[in-house]
Amino acid sequence: MSYEVVYANKYYLKHFVEEISLEDSLEEIAYRANIRLAVASDLPIITPGQEIRVSGIAYGGSQMSYLLNPGVVWECESSNNGTKHLSVTVYDRTIYLAKSEDELLLPTGQTASQRLRQYAQSWDIPIGNVPDTKIVLARSVKRSQSIFSMMMEDLKETADKGGDLYRPRMTPNGLELAKLGNNAKVxxxxxxxxxxxxxxLEGAVTQVKVLGSQGGDTSLSPVLAVVKGETDKYGTLQKVLQDCKIETAQQAREAANRTLLGMxxxxxxxxxxxxxxxxxxxxxxxxxxxxxxxxxxxxxxxxxxxxxxxxxxxxxxxxxx
Incomplete structure (x- = not known):
């Protein structure tokens, strides 16, 4: 196997490895590896919390490079059906941002890039390449929630205001922001x-009604805009938007157009x-x-x-x- 697993920066586990899978999703922050090892007398004791990395020859390349690094052993499960095996679940270290909570008050005028650096500094996380996301964000009170959800709120607001799509990634250089679709090799x-x-048509939106600030107990919220999409083609599937950051009819139409999506x-x-x-x-x-x-x-x-x-x-x- 042209892949290597290194545990605690000194134990090379290649000869124990039976299977390795890597999983990544836009809905999660951390890259995950599932590693199945054959247990032998010379296999080191593997415990959660220890450093681990996965390397391999990149597709189309010729040299060994990191595929998941830095990683942390998160879970171990042993089984014995005549032959003993150890299943190890590994995450890159952004898992700590998904599992750790805080409460913050963030002022207006910051960008998602600036806030990411602030989160990282608070948690002593090294920073790699963080491009300027450019879009100025509104004041935000982050109630008790994970650091990852705070980051995603900032990145979603950036995208909602017309900015590019970014996601956090952990690399050997530190925490970075990767622009979606910006990979060098397509x-x-x-x-x-x-x-x-x-x-x-599940999830489709062909018409959007944007409401202003909520009215009192005896009145409805004012309607800032109603924007139609492919209602003639797919019928009316309406979504209601109400966001305190939307204050004008122009902002309402822009937000509605970004929400429309057909089939x-x-x-x-x-x-x-x-x-x-x-x-x-x-x-x-x-x-x-x-x-x-x-x-x-x-x-x-x-x-x-x-x-x-x-x-x-x-x-x-x-x-x-």
Whole structure:
């Protein structure tokens, strides 16, 4: 196997490894590895909280590189059916941002980039490449919630105001912001084993009503805008928006247009593994440019991957929902 697992920065576990899978999703912050080990007398004692990393030869490359690093052992489970095995669940260290809570008051005028640096400084997390997200955010009171949910609120507000889509990623250089679809190499999925295309009106929005500040007990909220989309084609599927940050009719129309989305189309793909693909990366399938929303790599020679794909409009709408 052209993959290496290093535990506690000194134990090389390659000869114990039976299976490795890597999983990534736009709905989660942390990259996850599931590692199955054969237990032998010389296998070191593996316990949660210890450092671990997964490396491999990147698809299309020739040198060993990090696939998940820095990682932390999160869970261990042993089994014995005549042969003893150890299943190890590993997360990159952004898991601590998903599992840790705080309460913060953040002033207006900051960007998501500035706030990410503030979160990282508070939690002694090193910072890597953090591009300027540019969009100025409103004042925000972050009640008791995870640091990850605070970050996602900032990134969703950035996208909702017309900015680019970003997601946090942990790298060997520190916590970074990756722009969705900005991967340097856009892979063409040519050798696909099977593809499932799903089209549905579930989740579609063809009309948006935007309301102003809520009225009293005896009056309804004022209507700032009603924007129609593909009602003639799909019927009326209305969503009501009410956001204290929307104050004018122009802002209401812009927010409504970003919410409109017709038929939902997604793709499920099984293909030979491209082990560096991450959720948020852009790929090409049958001439279409699509975003990876979920990916599971089954590492091996040859490896396999399962992808969930969607067009940018759906990804953006779901991101802001």
């Amino acid at each position: 892979w063409e999925l040519e050798y696909v084993q099977d593809t499932t295309q799903k089209r549905t 939902q189309e997604t793709f499920s793909v099984n293909a030979p593994d491209i082990n560096t693909l991450r959720a948020g990366d852009r790929v090409k399938l049958n001439g279409m440019e699509l975003f990876v929303t979920n990916v599971r790599h089954q590492l091996g020679e040859p490896g396999q991957m399962q992808l969930e794909l969607a067009k940018e409009a759906k990804v953006r709408r779901d991101w802001c929902a």
